[in-house]
Amino acid sequence: MKTDKAPSKNKTLVTKLLFAVVGMFAFGFALVPLYDVICDITGLNGKTNNLAVQAEAGEIVDETREITVQFIARENADMDWGFVPSATQVKVKAGEVNMISYKVTNSSDRVMVGQAIPSVAPSAAAGHLNKVECFCFEEQILQPGESADMPLRFFVDPALPADIGKLTLSYTLYDITEKSSKLKALAAR
């Protein structure tokens, strides 16, 4: 009685469970973009918006509010470009567009490609640091011995939570010579 019924019952159940397995495998991958979205919304991990913000004329500047912005430049393991900001700390008015630059020199004897990755602390401030122009938006190619001043134009959104008076923008510079699409395009030419 049971023998003719059980296999088909098993078949439907196993099919359902296999769908669950495949679904959870896919869900694991879906978590990757989901995580980025959550980071964008919450500023988790100090991730900043990686797109240039248009500084509109007549942007509201709050003259009464002064915010200290500190700059940190770090180089990842095999990077040796002497990456330093032109100032370690500036005081800015909320909403006012400011400019700073980072100096790099490729002291090696090969063409190198660098990519800077930003991070803001405290993370609650990450969404309020807007970049009008940033070297971090693209890969940097330096010939052997070449130096460059890499510009950063930014403003701090006046909507920054009132309890934050100081924020730190940190850049880590990575050597992506081997992975660079730009360099490959150059080599192909």
Next chain:
Amino acid sequence: MSAAHDHHHGPAKGISRWLFTTNHKDIGSMYLWFSFAMFLLGGTFALVIRAELFQPGLQFVDPLFFNQMTTMHGLIMVFGAVMPAFVGMANWMIPLMIGAPDMALPRMNNWSFWILPFAFAMMVSTLFMEGGGPNFGWTFYAPLSTTYGPPSTTFFIFAVHILGASSIMGAINVIATILNMRAPGMTLMKMPLFVWTWLITAYLLIAVMPVLAGVVTMMLFDIHFGTAFFDAAGGGDPVLFQHLFWFFGHPEVYIMILPAFGIVSAIIPTFARKRLFGYDSMVYATASIAFLSFIVWAHHMFTVGMPLAGQLFFMYATMLIAVPTGVKVFNWVATMFRGSMTFETPMLFAIAFVVLFTIGGFTGVMLAITPVDFQYHDTYFVVAHFHYVLVPGAVFSLMAATYYWLPKWTGYMYDENLGKLHFWLSFVGVNLLFFPQHFLGLAGMPRRIPDYALQFADFNWISSVGGFLFGFSQLILLFVVIKCIRGGKKATAQVWEGAQGLEWTVASPAPYHTFETPPDPALIKAQ
């Protein structure tokens, strides 16, 4: 072994019996032997660690090898010893407990066991490869395991894929067996708690093992195919790895403890000669723990930098787990209260489980407190915490189960004196081993480091002595099991005076085929 069953087809002869078997008892036995072998191997690795930490300074192994030992110890114990041992218990006992003739999918059962030795052969072989085996801790955080991992990491990834597939197949089999194969009259709320906890565990496995497979697949792509899931330089995020890993990892720790709850809930009523107190609440508590396990993962990574709201959420959610766990502990205590208790070896292990697991649970609540965790993170306090829940927790429950069901498996009573000796040496050893590690952690000794500052020396040698005592005591278990298989006092079908459940209605040893006709529904009582 039993000529009486030759009229029916008994086990095949020789090696083919084990290679091609679809019998749940054979497969259960193979799982148990395999996990015991892995337990000894992982234990040997642990003894290398404890030998190195016996004194400050570098004595026996170089730091790179030490790192491989901590990593392989964790991987082997989690995936090779504890998980397969519970699957072995499930294979042996679930059909007997629900009155089913076998597992629902016997051929897949054979396959899910036999791919395991290959997975672990591959994983252990990495130790002999150039650059050594995995050395990044069992949590294999990126980029340590991707950018900076040894070349053998690819073998590690495939080993995880295979053992993950094995676990998923095992889980599907358990669910299909429990949902489709119960004897008439065996309603869900009459099932023994071991069956209930395994049903919930199997769902946890199906939910999170695929995520683990996804994580290692992403690692594989990052290492070989130029993607940047976890590589900040390419726009990825190493912290994402930790979120994904612990989304798997936290339910995983309940996968290793829920079946233990089921085992203890079977043993304590037997030797207290009372019904289990609060059966329904046990079922609901198990389900609650399983649900909560999905929303607490980030408590493993408070120090990565999280918004305050996130830290508060994960802290409170984690503390909430203490409620259903407390329900269970109180139920076990209430079951023993005014019972006619006797203290045979399974009961000793079960009581030690309740006491020592609760200590591990309390240190878990301490670690859940976010600001406190900032101090304890990555210290020996964490090591002490999770070893208290895993060794005198999960492993003691497995030993309790082994002694409890051994007469049913072999048909003979084990040597009670040797069993008690094994228990007391293990009990003293495990506490000497792990209790001082709490103090080491509070004093600031970091985990996974082969050397330490001089002020940690005393507690470390105590811990190492305990480690060797505990480790070598396990050979007594091996001896007891072999002795019991070879003979001894004949076991009755009932075995234990107070034992309840269908598995005690079949002969001892359990015949090769059982419940080919469903058991009498009158035998199925409410728990």
